[in-house]
Amino acid sequence: xxxxxxxxxxxxxxxxxANSRIPIIEILANKGSRTSEYSQFGPIYELYxxxxxxxxxxxxxxxxxxxxxxxxxxELGKWKRDSALVDFLMMxxxxxxxxxxxxxxxxxxxxxxxxxxxxxxxxxxxxEYANGGLEHLHDLLDKGQLENSHYMFIDLYKN
Amino acid sequence: xxSIINSISFKxxxxxxxxxxxxxxxxxxxxxxxxADNGAGKSKFFNAFLWLFYDQILDxxxxxxxxxxxxxxxxxxxxxxxxxxxxxxxxxxxxxxxSNGRFKYQxxxxxxxxxxxxSITSFDSWQITINDIEVxxxxxxxxxxxxxxxxxxxxxxxxxxIRPDLRQYSFFQGEEVDSIIDFGKKSxxxxxxRTLTDISNYEELxxxxxxxKDKAEIDLNKQTKSNTDHNDRLEKAIKLKKDEGDKLxxxxxxxxxxxxxxxxxxxxxxxxxxxxxxxxxxxxxDNKIKEKNRKTTDAGNxxxxxxxxxxxxxxxxxxxxxxxxFDNVIDDFQGKIQKFRExxxxxxxxxxxxxxxxxxxxxxxxxxxxxxxxxSMLDDQHCYVCNRxxxxxxxxxxxxxxxxxxxxxxKNETEYxxxxxxxxxxxxxxxxxxxxxxxxxxxxxILQTREKETALxxxxxxxxxxxxxxxxxxxxxxxxxxxxxxSLTIINRYxxxxxxxxxxxxQIERLKENxxxxxxxxxxxxxxxxxxxxxxxxxxxxxxxxxxxxxADSTEKAKDRVFDNMVSLLEQYANExxxxxxxxxxxxxxxxxxxxxxSGSILFNYMDSKxxxxxxxxxxxxxxxxxxxxxxxxxxxxAKYNYPLLADAPISAFGEGFTEGFxxxxxxxFPQSIVLVKDLYKxxxxxxINDLGKKLLKDPLVKTMYVNQVTEGVEQVxxxxxxxxxx
Amino acid sequence: MDRxxxxxxxxxxxxxxxxxxxxxxxxxxxxxxxxNKLVEILSVVINENDNNLSDSQIYKxxxxxxxxx
Numbered sequence: 015x016x017x018x019x020x021x022x023x024x025x026x027x028x029x030x031x032a033n034s035r036i037p038i039i040e041i042l043a044n045k046g047s048r049t050s051e052y053s054q055f056g057p058i059y060e061l062y063x064x065x066x067x068x069x070x071x072x073x074x075x076x077x078x079x080x081x082x083x084x085x086x087x088x089e090l091g092k093w094k095r096d097s098a099l100v101d102f103l104m105m106x107x108x109x110x111x112x113x114x115x116x117x118x119x120x121x122x123x124x125x126x127x128x129x130x131x132x133x134x135x136x137x138x139x140x141x142e143y144a145n146g147g148l149e150h151l152h153d154l155l156d157k158g159q160l161e162n163s164h165y166m167f168i169d170l171y172k173n
Numbered sequence: 174x175x176s177i178i179n180s181i182s183f184k185x186x187x188x189x190x191x192x193x194x195x196x197x198x199x200x201x202x203x204x205x206x207x208x209a210d211n212g213a214g215k216s217k218f219f220n221a222f223l224w225l226f227y228d229q230i231l232d233x234x235x236x237x238x239x240x241x242x243x244x245x246x247x248x249x250x251x252x253x254x255x256x257x258x259x260x261x262x263x264x265x266x267x268x269x270x271x272s273n274g275r276f277k278y279q280x281x282x283x284x285x286x287x288x289x290x291x292s293i294t295s296f297d298s299w300q301i302t303i304n305d306i307e308v309x310x311x312x313x314x315x316x317x318x319x320x321x322x323x324x325x326x327x328x329x330x331x332x333x334x335i336r337p338d339l340r341q342y343s344f345f346q347g348e349e350v351d352s353i354i355d356f357g358k359k360s361x362x363x364x365x366x367r368t369l370t371d372i373s374n375y376e377e378l379x380x381x382x383x384x385x386k387d388k389a390e391i392d393l394n395k396q397t398k399s400n401t402d403h404n405d406r407l408e409k410a411i412k413l414k415k416d417e418g419d420k421l422x423x424x425x426x427x428x429x430x431x432x433x434x435x436x437x438x439x440x441x442x443x444x445x446x447x448x449x450x451x452x453x454x455x456x457x458x459d460n461k462i463k464e465k466n467r468k469t470t471d472a473g474n475x476x477x478x479x480x481x482x483x484x485x486x487x488x489x490x491x492x493x494x495x496x497x498x499f500d501n502v503i504d505d506f507q508g509k510i511q512k513f514r515e516x517x518x519x520x521x522x523x524x525x526x527x528x529x530x531x532x533x534x535x536x537x538x539x540x541x542x543x544x545x546x547x548x549s550m551l552d553d554q555h556c557y558v559c560n561r562x563x564x565x566x567x568x569x570x571x572x573x574x575x576x577x578x579x580x581x582x583x584k585n586e587t588e589y590x591x592x593x594x595x596x597x598x599x600x601x602x603x604x605x606x607x608x609x610x611x612x613x614x615x616x617x618x619i620l621q622t623r624e625k626e627t628a629l630x631x632x633x634x635x636x637x638x639x640x641x642x643x644x645x646x647x648x649x650x651x652x653x654x655x656x657x658x659x660s661l662t663i664i665n666r667y668x669x670x671x672x673x674x675x676x677x678x679x680q681i682e683r684l685k686e687n688x689x690x691x692x693x694x695x696x697x698x699x700x701x702x703x704x705x706x707x708x709x710x711x712x713x714x715x716x717x718x719x720x721x722x723x724x725a726d727s728t729e730k731a732k733d734r735v736f737d738n739m740v741s742l743l744e745q746y747a748n749e750x751x752x753x754x755x756x757x758x759x760x761x762x763x764x765x766x767x768x769x770x771x772s773g774s775i776l777f778n779y780m781d782s783k784x785x786x787x788x789x790x791x792x793x794x795x796x797x798x799x800x801x802x803x804x805x806x807x808x809x810x811x812a813k814y815n816y817p818l819l820a821d822a823p824i825s826a827f828g829e830g831f832t833e834g835f836x837x838x839x840x841x842x843f844p845q846s847i848v849l850v851k852d853l854y855k856x857x858x859x860x861x862i863n864d865l866g867k868k869l870l871k872d873p874l875v876k877t878m879y880v881n882q883v884t885e886g887v888e889q890v891x892x893x894x895x896x897x898x899x900x
Numbered sequence: 901m902d903r904x905x906x907x908x909x910x911x912x913x914x915x916x917x918x919x920x921x922x923x924x925x926x927x928x929x930x931x932x933x934x935x936n937k938l939v940e941i942l943s944v945v946i947n948e949n950d951n952n953l954s955d956s957q958i959y960k961x962x963x964x965x966x967x968x969x
Contacts, residue, residue: 017597055484063495064487071498099488101601102496102608108598109505118513118598122520122590129592164480164626167487168619171497374901377949378910384955385945385962392968713968720938721962723916724945731910 015129023130025091025100027137030084031062032145038152053166059093063103064167065147066140070106071171074146107136114139174274175815175844176334177202182268184283185253187217188883193268193281200847201876204840206869208853208862209881215821215849220248221267222344222819224282225331241284245301246294249286254293262287266304271334272313278330279318281307306331335816338368342803343843344819365806366739375732382725389721393714397706407705414698421691428684431677438673445667458647465643469636476629483622490607497615510598521589547577739809740767746805747777750842754797754834765801777802797831804842818846832865840874854880860899870899903930903946910942941965 015023031039043061044054055061069075078084093100111118116132124132154160154170161169182197183189189196198207209215220230229238230248241248249265257263266283283304290298308327309318321327335343366372394411486492496502542550542558550556550573556563563569611618706715744767751765763781777798807814818839839846853866861880862870869875878899911917911925920938922928930947934940941962948958963969 015592017592017594017600020592020594020597021600053484055487060484060488067495067499094488097488097490098604098607099490099495102605104601105506105605105609106499106502108601109502109509111509118509118594119516119520122517122592122594124592164483165623167484168494171494172619371901371906374906375909378906378945381945381949381955381958385959388959392963711968713963713966716937717963717966717968720941723919723938724910724942727910727913727916730913731906734912735909 015126020129022091024104024133024136026089027133028086028089029062029137029141029144030078030081030086031141031148032079033083033085034079035145035148035152036085038148038155041155042151051162052160053164055167057088059088062087062144063093063099064171065151066103066144067147068150068171069143069145069147072146072150074150075142076146076149077142078145103140107139110139175202176271176273176817177845178334178817178819178847179270179272179277180268181218181221181270183217183221183266184268185250185263185265186221186267187248187250189217190250190252193266198879199877200845202845203876204836204874205845205847205877206853206875207847207849207879207881208851208866209849210851210854210883215851215881218847218849219819219821221269224267225269225280225334226340226344228282242301242303245284245286246296246299249299251293254288257286257288257293259288259290264304269334273333275312277311277313279307279309280327280331339807339810339816342806343816362740362743365743365802366736369743369806369809370735370739372732372735372739375728375735378728379725379732382721382728386718386721386725389714389718393710393718396710396714404705407702407707410698410702410705414695414702417691417694417698421688421695424684424687424691428681428688431680431684435674435677435681438670438677442667442670442674445663445670455647458643462640462643462647465636465640469633469640472629472633472636476626476633479626479629483626486618486622492615492618493608493611494615494618496608496612499609500612503609503612506602510602513598514595517590517595523589542576544577547573551577742809743767743802743805746808747801750804750808750838751779751797751801753838753841754801754831756834756837757831765798797835800835800838804838807842814842815844818843818848820846821849832869836869836872836874862899901950903943903950904928906946907939907942911939937965 039058039061041050041052042054043058044050044056055064090100107114108118114132114135116135121129121132151160151170160166163169178200180197180199182193184193184196185191186196207215207218209218216231216233223229223231223238224241227238228241230241230244231238232244232247245265246254249263253263253265262285264283264285266281268279268281270277270279272278285302285304287300287302288298289300292298306327308321308330310321310330311318321330397407397411487495546557550563551570554562554564554570556569556573561569563573744765747767748765763779766778766780768776768778779798822835836848839848853862853869855861855863855866860867860870861882862878866878870878880899907928907930908925911922911928916922916938917925920936922935922939928935928939930943932940934943944961944965945958948961
């Protein structure tokens with residue numbers, strides 16, 4: 015497998031989110047221009063990335079429930095196309111290869127099937143930290159601790 | 174005995190939130206001033222008295238007076254409405270205390286509102302019950318009030334606060350002065366004269382004596398006819414006199430009609446004159462408002478767009494806020510990629526020792542020998558370079574094969590790893606730069622974003638304030654009649670009115686000439702009739718006719734005299750008051766003259782010392798003229814006027830020179846005045862008043878001064894008026 | 901209505917007083933005895949109008965003063 019092929023296989027994946035996260039997603043993302051009391055991101059993937067990063071910062075990794083209680087959305091390759099965003103995410107993720115459970119050099123000798131397993135683990139890594147981030151946001155919402163301002167996201171992000 | 178208002182209190186009345194004792198204004202004899210900006214309870218004061226006297230409130234949205242029950246929900250304080258749960262009730266009302274020497278009264282008018290559904294502003298959400306009027310009385314000796322029970326007595330007590338027929342002169346809003354004494358309307362001076370004199374009696378007597386004169390003439394003519402010395406010439410003369418009389422009556426009717434036309438045209442001209450300057454001002458303001466509105470909308474949009482875009486800065490490569498806190502990634506990744514490469518290239522190096530296809534071919538360029546030649550060598554099993562056989566399966570033959578395959582294998586570079594991920598990792602590092610080479614700037618970027626937002630917000634607030642101020646100014650420019658007229662229409666109407674004035678003026682002249690002519694003819698014919706009458710008519714009839722005619726004339730003259738005397742008296746008083754009003758102004762030195770127009774209406778002209786008419790179109794000037802006449806009406810009524818003045822005074826429209834004069838003059842005419850002004854308000858002053866306000870505060874004439882304020886920067890439901898008592 | 905005031909006001913007419921030889925108007929009232937017929941008639945008109953008598957009723961009284969039908 016070449017680098018190109020590997021990257022394509024990775025970027026074709028569609029991460030999933032728990033259905034129980036739908037409420038908070040609807041409140042904080044306005045895909046299709048919903049309006050809400052709170053500040054919002056546009057497309058869902060923006061909120062997802064934000065939640066993922068928030069999860070990483072606060073060490074909140076939370077496994078997803080069984081597959082039929084989850085929904086997928088946009089494939090990674092289409093997240094902010096023509097931008098370096100996903101490359102940056104990948105940088106972060108591959109730095110954590112030990113936590114995820116693979117070794118860079120070993121990957122070069124793996125069979126395709128094993129490479130695909132690495133890709134799944136990467137996706138799971140993303141999903142679980144995102145889940146943690148989303149739950150954290152939901153928690154704050156329930157406690158009424160979500161700031162009602164346009165700086166809500168950045169303020170949460172800064173600590 | 175003068176009636177003096179002791180206090181006014183409000184309960185949940187518009188912006189006056191709270192119970193009566195919490196929003197109470199105490200007043201004394203003399204001048205009392207309340208400084209209140211627009212929206213800070215100015216017109217609400219008036220509404221309290223409108224309620225007291227007429228059970229009405231002026232709706233500030235459409236400037237129409239409405240019954241209490243019809244507009245009740247708008248009257249209730251928003252804050253109080255908001256605090257009332259469904260099923261709960263609140264009370265809204267006004268309370269006024271006044272004394273008249275003998276007694277002191279306390280009058281409370283209120284209603285109870287019960288909330289029956291969700292929307293607090295909807296009229297349907299509230300059930301309104303008007304409470305009974307409460308009137309209490311004390312005789313100044315006992316400290317307690319005792320209730321008054323009799324319904325008629327209650328109403329009487331309310332009426333007596335300001336006598337009904339003089340109320341319009343004693344209780345008015347600034348703009349209303351313009352209509353009380355409407356210079357264009359004959360009727361407003363006539364009405365004033367009527368209030369002040371017994372002219373209606375004279376009018377009765379005029380028609381009565383005329384009736385007698387006619388009857389006496391008929392009787393006399395009957396006698397004449399039945400007398401034997403009656404002759405043709407006499408008959409003709411009597412008939413002629415009657416015909417001339419009929420023609421005279423027709424001319425008089427026509428005259429009346431033209432006078433009405435003149436009157437109407439003059440009224441319109443005066444209205445337009447007033448409006449013309451207003452129209453220009455209004456147009457100017459409208460243009461400014463349009464421009465300011467556009468700027469405000471643009472600023473608003475820019476601000477909103479900016480706010481919406483803040484979150485984009487997380488994912489925009491120019492800002493990369495998402496990278497905040499991930500500084501360590503750069504080094505971590507670098508560390509890992511280096512380690513990776515070490516091992517990666519180790520593997521490559523290892524394989525190379527075993528299997529480097531290029532090992533012997535270092536000296537040969539890639540396509541040398543060319544692949545066609547190499548193919549022929551293989552087909553012929555012969556090497557054409559060194560001219561030796563290369564049989565299939567031999568080492569020489571294999572060597573040529575490897576040469577031929579060299580380009581392909583270079584492409585593959587022989588798998589030294591199964592998956593060459595070197596470029597995958599290095600591409601990540603190269604591509605992701607926008608997101609990690611600014612991380613140290615992100616904090617500043619956030620700060621700059623906040624600063625930009627504040628700047629945009631401040632700009633928007635400033636523009637909004639400027640827009641509101643322009644709109645407030647616009648609201649203060651009153652134009653009676655349709656607001657949709659532009660300057661051109663007004664000019665045309667004005668020209669039309671002037672033309673009609675001159676046309677009817679000509680007609681009036683002509684008719685008056687005719688009337689004079691007929692009257693003359695009648696007079697001469699009468700003389701003729703007298704000389705032709707038979708000498709033996711009983712003297713009684715002649716005398717009767719004589720006396721009745723003379724009385725008719727004298728009574729008519731007496732009526733006109735009474736009217737003219739009162740007008741002169743008003744002119745005299747008006748001048749006195751006008752002089753004291755303009756005492757401190759540069760315009761002093763002229764006099765106010767009342768002039769009768771052809772139609773009989775009274776024109777008030779201000780003539781300067783050289784006898785020229787001064788056409789000051791400044792609002793202040795016009796208002797002062799009218800105030801003088803209002804005060805003249807008051808002074809002419811009695812030697813001492815015994816009722817309070819409650820007025821709002823747009824003293825900035827007066828101009829500084831008028832203000833002092835105004836307070837001095839009103840102080841002299843009214844035993845108590847309660848004047849509401851907005852022009853003394855200055856938000857950023859400690860006492861909230863400007864220099865003129867401070868000057869007045871020191872004036873011994875001024876007995877109390879309140880400043881009303883509205884809480885700033887709160888939601889509508891929390892808006893309340895608070896007062897500061899400065900004196 | 902002040903009847904005397906109205907009387908004096910109407911009689912404040914120089915020509916009238918001259919023609920009917922009326923002097924010292926200030927002393928006149930609408931009560932009898934009357935200075936002359938004019939004053940009497942005027943007084944009757946003022947008084948009876950104030951008493952709300954009808955026009956024709958008052959006219960009758962005037963005629964009586966003149967001794968005519």
